[in-house]
Amino acid sequence: MEFTAAAEAFATHLATVRRLSPATVRAYRSDLRDLAASVGDGPIRDIDLDALRDWLWLATQRGDARSTLARRAAAARSFFAWAKDEELISIDPSLRLVTPKLGRTLPTVASRDGMRVLLDAQRSLAATGDPDALRDHAVLELLYASGMRVSELCGLDIDDLDQDRATARVLGKGSKERVVPYGRPAREAISAWITRGRPVFAARAEAASPAVFLAPRGGRIGPRLVYALVARTLGPVVGAENVGPHALRHSAATHLLDGGADLRAVQEILGHASLGTTQIYTHVSAERLAESYRLAHPRA
Template sequence: MEEFFTQFQSFVEYLQIEKNASPYTVKCYQSDLESFSGFLNQEGIHQLNDVNHQVVRLFLTNLYNQKLSRRSVSRKISSLRSFYKFMEREKQVETNPFIQITLPKTTKPIPGFLYMEELEKLFEVSDMTEPLGQRDQAILETLYGTGIRVSECQGIKLGDIDFTIGTIFIKGKGRKERYVPFGRYAEIALETYIQEGRQKLLEKSGIETDALFLNARGRTLTVRGIRLILNKMVDNAALTVHVHPHKLRHTFATHLLNEGADLRTVQELLGHDNLSSTQIYTHVTKDHLRDVYMKSHPRAND
């Protein structure tokens, strides 16, 4: 399968250079292609052109026998469809055997979000007299106040923040860039942390860095570090719900839509390419649903 690995590497370079795919996305494609390569080797198939509809059906059966979820199977088929599409473009194969394969239907769970009561408890746990408490509060206010991804939060530099107009320059997925606004609470938390806590943390390392968020040793905070900080804040707030950075993103979108923001605006704020990615947030909370009903239905009240 030496020929396959050469073609496979060409596809990876295409993802990295032409598609500006993130390292995580490239890793997922690599995993899916390696899985397919192993299957072909097991079946004694050594040429991509030898893969036909029957081989693909056999591959699907193999995946289901592994007890993979519909979501995992769907992702693998989608990856291989894209791979063969690229191979067709490069005239390395004659047809795309995955083009007629119907992706298994996957149920899209409603994203989890936090109610304001839960958020208030989180906002109250940080010790604002300590550098780490100031940092943690700034992280929380930034994540909820902007709806950015944890990786985007981790990558913020001091120069990316414009306090005069209240925006942060964000480098998103696929190297896409956007400006996101932030409100008064995030502004206060960020200014306090930058002017006080961050300076004290920086003194511990003695290393100059323009990274916004630092760890306890004064070095750049990692994505994993941000997750651990949130977990600790949840424990201190005695919350029974599981809170991860993406749940704050879900909460940001849900609260905006519940308060009347239009879907297109939320799409831009979240940095979604497609509106369909944003539509999963169009569910509403039970409280909001009841409030709208009580205010709007002619026979809801006396």
């Protein structure tokens, strides 16, 4: 089988059998297309370890980040393992493909005071009754209160909310469902949006949408709009231009741990499969503690 045809069959397998998210399937497809551009669209059995190493070497020459190289190496290994299982190849050339080691970086985290100023400002804007402001306030409050991913927020339907208990049912990575709590400020912001703002946008749609958050034309809100909102509002708070919704997730987790929350409880809220993933936030808290110590202790 030719490489391009095999890659498309693999992408279909990821979407229909493994049921990975559309974003993950797009990433795998993009990585394999990049590999095809390097090795050509010949028979898949002709690709060997040297060709894969050359592909990654070219990526380093382009200046690709180590995280990108690691993801592409993982995509290649997953693809060739599938190809061997499907008997498209007899030998897996990716078995000895080395993944570049990643340096762990601490995530961007806003301060408690910074988040308070940001959300108070959004609350004041929402008080004008403007539908965009009502939605933006509810989005920011919910992202920070629950620590949910932007894809989970965009996928929320009205039926997923229990406004009496202040909980939301979200569909996370690997189609795993979990229930996350949120606080009173988020509940009030969501209630104001649903009762005063959402009907304005819903009236513009050709067909009714079950989504909690709508775009101005009445359809389900998309990640790009949420990214733009967070960059505009949170960027000045943390001093970064390219900050995205994940920074609110990072901030929520760090502030929970700072407040004494159990690490496993934070793992459940965030929907992490591994506790090791959640532990990065203990390092963030330790960094913040060390900084406070350096600023305040006379012998620091």
